[in-house]
Amino acid sequence: MGTSDLIASFILDIMEDAGGTAELSRQNLAERFSCVPSQINYVISTRFSPEHGYIVESRRGGGGFIRITRVQASPQRLIMHTVNSVGASLDLRTAAAFVSNMLGSDAFDLKTAKLIMTAISDRALSPISPEHRDIVRASIFKQLLVSTLAE
Amino acid sequence: MGTSDLIASFILDIMEDAGGTAELSRQNLAERFSCVPSQINYVISTRFSPEHGYIVESRRGGGGFIRITRVQASPQRLIMHTVNSVGASLDLRTAAAFVSNMLGSDAFDLKTAKLIMTAISDRALSPISPEHRDIVRASIFKQLLVSTLAE
DNA sequence: ATATCAAAGGTCAGTAATAGTCAAAGTGTA
């Protein structure tokens, strides 16, 4: 098993013990596993992505940290399934269909649905060129969906 | 938690007890937390800015003081005022200050605040080049705020 | 009044402590 897998399972262990959340120091982790700090970022982006059901937050500077939170996915399979159906790009019509579907299944409430639709609307994304808009839309959409699962 | 966070929560405590206003001595505070006096200014400018919803007054010389007051505004007014003070560009720190202010004034609930922060986070906007990110952030932010008013 | 002094607080640029990005180089496996 490679270093990245070791780091990932170490993080998983911490998360387990702490009840769903792991607060890490990138520098410490890198030292513990004798790797460069950026490998921690690699592990996080390949194994703790929204598609995997995790929310990642961080802060730089003195006292900085990386916090990884596992999202409660069991009762909300539809949302995670949607996150995984969305690739690198997402057009507005498809997004609307997803939201409508999830709303109909009571995966979230109307207010949340409206906020999500507003955040990925053409108006909100108007500073972005139309060709690029669907890429950004996909990213915001996935982050928002996973975020609704956090408690 | 770093010294700056400790100082900030100490100030918040005082403000709480005193019903919305805290009158401090910079020198005293610095001694209490074993830091240089200028760190107090750092804490105030990073955590008690007008964007955060505070007014800061001070006086030098003998009997000098720093007074921090929480400003009160009706939720709707605060949201509209915020929308109007955001120009074509908005950095994440300033946005976070605004959100924290509106949250503290009960302009919206925690869940909404988190959705907004997620929608404009660097992670959600990662497909956009950093130079362009603040432009898009401003647009999404304003649309979301206006959208919370439509109920 | 005026000059002077002591006691606050203010500014700003520099240093330290963290984390993030990206592309090149390495590794293993179908």
Add this chain to the structure above:
DNA sequence: TACACTTTGACTATTACTGACCTTTGATAT
């Protein structure tokens, strides 16, 4: 051999802390 996955490190960005130097205010002496 291709190809995907992993590892590395140079460069960048952000946040916290420090200290030298500056400004304002009130009191006191002349």
